[in-house]
Amino acid sequence: MPARYPLLMLVFLSLFSGAVFADEQPEVKPSPVEQLLSKQTFDANLPLAEVKQFTRSRITPFPQIDNIAAWEEYRDHLREEVLSKVVFRGKAAEWRDADFQVEWLDSIEGGPEYTIQKLRYEALPGMWIPALLYVPNKLEGKVPVVMNVNGHEGDLGKAAEYKQIRCINQAKRGMLALNIEWVGMGQLNTVGFGHYRMNQIDLCGTSGLAPFYLSMKRGLDILLNHEHTDPERVAVAGLSGGGWQTIYISSLDERVTLSNPVAGYSSFFTRVDAPSDLGDSEQTPTDMASIADYLHLTAMRAPRPTLLTNNDQDQCCFKASHALPPLLQVARPLYQLYGKGENLRSHINIVPGTHNFDRDNREQLYAMFGNFFYPEDSSYSAVEIECAAELHSKADLIVPVPENNRDFNILAQDLAADLPQKDPTLDVDGERVRLAEVIKFHDYPYSGTQVEQSTVDERAAIYWHLNFGSEWTVPVIEFPTENAKATVLLLSELGSTSLAAQVESHLSDGNRVLVVDPFYFGHSKITQRPGLYALLVSSVGERPLGIQSGQLMGAIKWARDTAKDTPLHLHSVGPRSSLVALTTAALAPTLVDQLTTDDSFETLKEIFVNNMQVSQAPEIFCFGLLQHFDIADLRRLAE
Structure with missing residues (x-):
């Protein structure tokens, strides 16, 4: 036994000395050429400063217009320009004009006042969007309808609790509430639907923005085809990327009578100097800023009821202090020109003040519904109706979609086949x-x-x-x-x-x-x-x-x-x-x-x-x- 100890000691010393030797290996000195190539000769922030100036100088400014006739002529032309030159470029015009399918599936139990109808529909041929329609049990005559959109809720998507609560409260107030899944989120949170992949479609000369827009347009089509829909009371609301969807569809589609984008966008001029606001591919589509800014889209809402909601200490984007003032500055004079200054409203959430569409912000939306959808109903209350026990799991709200659902990558490959x-x-x-x-x-x-x-x-x-x-x-x-x-x-x-x-x-x-x-x-x-x-x-x-x-x-x-x-x-x-x-x-x-x-x-x-x-x-x-x-x-x- 004792004879083994010297051998073990030698092994230990050998391993130890090897470790020390490895640790003491000198760093490889860069070659002269490597050292010379690494030298930075101007301020590292110069490219940032130059790209800011380059982009800022090319954003379309808001015009000075002081009469309704001139504004409406400009607005209608601009709307057509954005739709034809940004949204429906290339094959997207064919997608817009194509027939689309809607498949109504099973219903699940909601609360005592409503049921939840599952459905799926085609945004464009072969691209299916899962959705939920919250239907009041007592439907009589014509009622308000709301399309609810969500932002970057990667896992939960349409099942996000704050979105369910919003839809449930709308249904409890007698409204039809459509909850659509956003491409790239929830059930559609797949590699091929990643938002930065929509530009594969752009490469083919077709608008990658079109699937986003058509998903919303078809949702409105479904709501407006419902026998109980009041076309004079059509709302859209959403947070973050849902706020972007809200302003985009409600400015370009005149069927939307009430709009509530929440912490969802700012002017391109604002974004140049507020990098937190720089949007993903769909929010910064090719050539849009050369035609129209989000200032224009906000103004295009006039005189329809619009609530701009932002958060005081938003840790994500579109913080109230910098995002909101420029939007109000251009839109308010137009609402006043129409004699409808009260139709443009804003709200800054203080508590919690972070990126949210929580109770305070939701109750501002409910108040808008009361003011503009139920103005004669003295019993209407904007206080949120408690419904925690009625929330469903993500699994409960799954809507089957075809396995071969056409995502951005599939669409691009189909387009590229003949290119x-x-x-x-x-x-x-x-x-x-x-x-x-x-x-x-x-x-x-x-x-x-x-x-x-x-x-x-x-x-x-x-x-x-x-x-x-x-x-x-x-x-x-x-x-x-x-x-x-x-x-x-x-x-x-x-x-x-x-x-x-x-x-x-x-x-x-x-x-x-x-x-x-x-x-x-x-x-x-x-x-x-x-x-x-x-x-x-x-x-x-x-x-x-x-x-x-x-x-x-x-x-x-x-x-x-x-x-x-x-x-x-x-x-x-x-x-x-x-x-x-x-x-x-x-x-x-x-x-x-x-x-x-x-x-x-x-x-x-x-x-x-x-x-x-x-x-x-x-x-x-x-x-x-x-x-x-x-x-x-x-x-x-x-x-």
């Missing part, structure tokens, strides 16, 4: 013009300013800022070479710091190397909510891909200006940067002598196969790009 569509009337030059139009290309004026020079272990780098007009500043790192064979312009979506190996390789081949970080990449990354600012770029009528291609085009021209007649080699690393490089080279192939696109998409349809989200890569979801061009087309044009 791109070639225009036989276009020659090559015409195709380039079309490409520039699709990506909203800017041929920016450019200038370069040397800002610094640095050397690490005899490896030198020169730091430049390229200015594109007065709007963008883009960093370029130059690695000079004596008697260079070529100038290589490098970029990657992972940023310049990821390109050390490529820089070393090109330098060893005797080339001058320029590393550029265009919009959204590397040192040009936006420091706050970058994906949502990229959505805002598209909403103001621009495209991230167009900005990147414009900046890269300017960088190519500047590189050629300073290249001493050497060939220019454009080298991208990664599928996103390769799309930027291909698009740019396709627009001006004579400026690029050699093009290398590492890890490029073979086809844009890989986006659907991989079920990608716009938050992962905003520039690749350029509206209508696949409708006209795939990767092979861009390569052909770049030759």
Whole structure:
């Protein structure tokens, strides 16, 4: 036995010394090129400041109109513009005009005054929405109806308790209350219905917003087709994303007579400087802000009864202090112009004051019902009726939907099957013009300013800022070479710091190397909510891909200006940067002598196969790009 102890001690010491040795391994020192690439030469918040100014300057301002006739002419035209150019673009117009099915299923017990009827309906062919209709037991004549929508209730969806309470209270007051599931939430909380995947539909040249809108429109259709519906008393209400749904449908669909969006939206002008308010894809749809702001949508409610509810200390978004005043400022004069100032109301919830549609906020809605739906009923009370014992579990409220329900990804793949569509009337030059139009290309004026020079272990780098007009500043790192064979312009979506190996390789081949970080990449990354600012770029009528291609085009021209007649080699690393490089080279192939696109998409349809989200890569979801061009087309044009 004792003979074993020395052996065990040796093993222990060996293990211990190995652990110490591992802990003491020196950190690998970055190479000179890696150190030079990591250097930031402007304030990290400059890209944020520039994208704020860029988007703010392109939001459609609210007009100065002081008479009803002029306002109504403007309003009606604007409503048609939003519907035709934002909501129902492309194949969405066919979805709008298609017949839709409604299937009434079983009923479940509600409280003593009502039952809950399960139903499902098609928002568009093959996309089924589960819903619940709370039906008063004593239905006589015509009664008010309410469509209740919800926000980002990922798991519970339509079964959220605060939403059930609202619907139950409406039914107990004699109203028909429709509780619809929001796509991406509750029963529809699936990968394919993720909101950032609606932009897959945009890529095909069809509005990804349309399924959201049609889900609401069909819900109203169902309510208005009910034999007991009073078409003069039609309301919509919802919290957060439900507040967004509420203002969107109630401003664009004149059948909605009373609207109560709760902590659901603010002006695009507000959002530029309040990142908490920047909305998801559906709330910041392509080109909307270039046509209408949410200021316009709010004003379009006049003179119909509208209650704007916000929360005093909202920890999520649309805090009352910054979201509410601009909306009231534009809408109130119009209500007064109609002589209906009392129809526009606002409420700020103090307790709890957080993001909620709880009792205080609900009772404000019930009061609106009393004022505008039951003005002659002296017995009407806005006090919430207790109903905790009548709440159902999520399982109780499940409404079966088909397994092959068409989600955003399925819709996009169906649309993409016949894309791109070639225009036989276009020659090559015409195709380039079309490409520039699709990506909203800017041929920016450019200038370069040397800002610094640095050397690490005899490896030198020169730091430049390229200015594109007065709007963008883009960093370029130059690695000079004596008697260079070529100038290589490098970029990657992972940023310049990821390109050390490529820089070393090109330098060893005797080339001058320029590393550029265009919009959204590397040192040009936006420091706050970058994906949502990229959505805002598209909403103001621009495209991230167009900005990147414009900046890269300017960088190519500047590189050629300073290249001493050497060939220019454009080298991208990664599928996103390769799309930027291909698009740019396709627009001006004579400026690029050699093009290398590492890890490029073979086809844009890989986006659907991989079920990608716009938050992962905003520039690749350029509206209508696949409708006209795939990767092979861009390569052909770049030759």
